[in-house]
Amino acid sequence: MNKPPFKRKKDTISTFSNPETPSNSDIASSEDPASATIDVPAVEVPELTEQEQSDRLFLERKVERAFFEAGKALMELRDRRLYRSTHRTFEEYCKDRFSYTYRHVNYLIAGSVIVDNIKMGTNSSQNEKAEEKGTNSSQILPTSEVQVRPLTKLEPQQQYEVWQMAVEEAKGKVPTGRIVKDVVQRIMERTKLPNTYQIGEVCQILAKDNPELRGKSGCWCIVVAVHDFSCTVRLWDGELTVGVQHLKSFDYLPQECQQMQQVCDRITRLQESENLEEAGRAMLKYLGELKRSYLTDVEEKLLSVIEQEYGVTD
Template identity: 90%
Template sequence: MDKSSRKRNKTTSATFSNPESPNSDIAPSEDPASAIIDVSAVEVPELTEQEQSDRLHLERKVERAFFEAGKALAELRDRRLYRSTHRTFEEYCKDRFSYTYRHVNYLIAGSVIVDNIKMGTNSSQNEQVEEMGTNSSQILPTSEVQVRPLAKLEPQQQYEVWQMAVEEAKGKVPTGRIVKDVVQRIMERTKVPNTYQIGEVCQILAKDNPELRGKSGCWCIVVAVHDFSCTVRLWDGELTVGVQHLKSFDYLPQECQQMQQVCDRITRLRSCENLEEVAKAVLRYLGELKRPYLTDVGEGLLGFLELASGG
């Protein structure tokens, strides 16, 4: 047998012998890179029953992570368990978890949506058990982003849309993009020209409308919904604008309520007689905020004006 045949038939380890050694399989005159190496496959042991159980347990923990975080944050907020160290829930979340206020609200709202999906799923499973004696497995969200598009739907709609998204994902957990696309298709099928809701916080888009000059970028709150327009409330009054001049901030219900409170406080101050120009400038600044809450500075300014006016 010649030397090349011997190299093809011999199984070697991944580490070559010294090519200069008399017992080497590769002669010094040959290129080691051209040698054929046969590496035995490493057999991967199957998971034991205990390992399979542990894996399932840990996977469920991962899936429930954002859900449990949202439930815990809601309880911390509702019971004001932060009050011994922080003045506001926002400050507490920022210091303790490095969470923005918006992220906290998304987590809390997401946990509520998951509860709604669970209720719908359990109801559907009970019907299946009664009719067929079977029980289908739950496909639940694993990320807050996946349920965010469902926030404006009714609880029963949230469950139904989630099931449609699961089907579109071929029985797997759908991405946020899939859920958003399903929600968008449903909205288009309803053929409702105006999808804004009363209490929704929007941004004014002046574009080429001279009546909206000076109000571009200002926040407003929808107080009435018409076929192709909305009556909105700004910091300095109300007006009716076409839907093409509005852009939703996609705030959560709680954030919309906070902006409504800010608007009410500004309106009360504007009704005060002999309001100084400096105070008007401050109210104008607060009326053009692009976030659903006041900073400490903003709250301090508004509180000072309320105190000065006796409000």
């Protein structure tokens, strides 16, 4: 026998109204519902006490110094090799512990050094000059590594001077990275020379239509001498002089350039070995075409094996 279909009992909803709250009907019955207003009592915001103002300033300073403190800490971790009990390389340690890329770590470290240079650049004569202009730019420091990134290739004194100019352009406030970059660009354009490369800078070879550079396109090189319109550079297989039109900077940070210099020195010592076999030369050629400033674990192991095989070690 079929049972009759189940019928769900309708839920009942009780409606409660607040006598102090105007209902829809009250609003609808007004002459102009659109002009109806609801009075909201003003909330009085208490002023900060002297202690709260002091706490706020203290916490703001901690936020502003965050990247600076991080860079200083990372530098000490690297220089003292405090990662060695758990990781073979500083790069691996930063990636596992902080999820930082190696390039980001280098930017933080370089940024902390620049902040120190800006602080050191503050002397009595420059303070007097700032006071004459009615500003106190010497007390304004970077709050982000992005703001000082354009200063990495400048000398310490230039870093200070450019930062002061950027602060003035920002009307006494912390300048953005874009403002700092624009100031650096204008200075470079005013003092533009035929050759702006620096000794130790890591560049890429652009062969273009130069037959003398055949087989070297894309290889990295290190500038060892600067001439009017050319540079003498060191590659994985020797030195040569290259016109500035055939060079492109990798824009590596100073620390990255030092790393590449160490790799270059190791390759050069192996190249001088008379018994180096073809397999070894192939490995060195591969390393000479890297597009990064460090060796992977496998590359480091292979290079170490070759060095041990030919007795070329530090």
